[in-house]
Amino acid sequence: MEPRLGHPMARRKLHDKYFKQAKREGYLARSAYKLIELDDRRRLLRPGDTVLDLGCAPGSWLQVAAQRVGPRGRVVGIDLNPVAGSFGPNVRTIVGDFTEIDPADLLDDGRPANVVLSDMAPKTSGHGDHFHSVRLCERIVATLPVLLRPGGSLVMKVFEGEAFPPLLAEVRVLFRDVKTIKPRATREMSRETYITAKRYRPPREQETGDNSESGGRGAKHTPGKGSAS
Numbered sequence: 001m002e003p004r005l006g007h008p009m010a011r012r013k014l015h016d017k018y019f020k021q022a023k024r025e026g027y028l029a030r031s032a033y034k035l036i037e038l039d040d041r042r043r044l045l046r047p048g049d050t051v052l053d054l055g056c057a058p059g060s061w062l063q064v065a066a067q068r069v070g071p072r073g074r075v076v077g078i079d080l081n082p083v084a085g086s087f088g089p090n091v092r093t094i095v096g097d098f099t100e101i102d103p104a105d106l107l108d109d110g111r112p113a114n115v116v117l118s119d120m121a122p123k124t125s126g127h128g129d130h131f132h133s134v135r136l137c138e139r140i141v142a143t144l145p146v147l148l149r150p151g152g153s154l155v156m157k158v159f160e161g162e163a164f165p166p167l168l169a170e171v172r173v174l175f176r177d178v179k180t181i182k183p184r185a186t187r188e189m190s191r192e193t194y195i196t197a198k199r200y201r202p203p204r205e206q207e208t209g210d211n212s213e214s215g216g217r218g219a220k221h222t223p224g225k226g227s228a229s
């Protein structure tokens with residue numbers, strides 16, 4: 001049985017090793033170690049990359065991504081809540097709802113990102129959380145032609161359940177290299193897992209955002225506003 005909050009065992013779980021390590025190492029949340037492990041295993045973030053961080057608050061993934069892309073890189077984050085710290089000049093954050101914002105507003109100079117990260121999670125209620133989580137992921141997949149450049153990478157948190165296999169199958173069509181990983185920092189009881197996908201191949205007709213034949217693989221997207229919504 002789960003220990004009640006306030007019970008010494010519950011406190012021990014809350015203040016687990018990653019929580020303490022994050023405090024020691026100056027990360028805003030223990031989730032930092034999830035991205036560190038995912039990136040160490042999959043080599044997703046490179047110096048100079050442009051990264052979108054969906055569901056970025058309080059901000060530990062922003063910290064990790066900004067470190068890994070370095071001063072020539074760029075990180076743009078969005079969350080319903082404001083972030084908890086200040087970041088370097090290569091980080092911009094937006095307070096807003098990813099499902100409502102025009103995806104083009106997340107781009108810097110209209111250029112799609114090298115990497116899209118999502119640690120977004122619906123407020124857990126115990127009812128339908130899995131379906132809410134999959135809906136968020138579906139929204140991300142639908143906006144990829146605007147957000148992600150061909151060849152780019154995606155990391156997306158999802159709560160496992162019956163709608164997970166069709167979502168994964170959809171991602172497998174769009175990326176050449178797909179793996180699901182449950183990082184060590186994920187809590188034991190959690191149903192969350194991360195889809196990590198590399199080498200994005202957008203659907204041909206969406207590749208330029210305007211159905212024209214002129215842009216091939218590697219061509220820059222110049223999407224019009226709302227083109228993927």
Ligand SMILES: C[S@@+](CC[C@H](N)C(=O)[O-])C[C@H]1O[C@@H](n2cnc3c(N)ncnc32)[C@H](O)[C@@H]1O
Pocket residue numbers: 028029031032054055056057058059060061062078079080081096097098099119120121122123
């Ligand atoms: C687990 S937290 C992210 C932690 C973050 N990766 C970090 O390391 O600091 C999940 C976040 O997703 C955000 N979120 C959930 N739904 C969202 C939405 N529709 N648009 C933007 N953010 C959303 C929540 O507000 C919450 O801050």
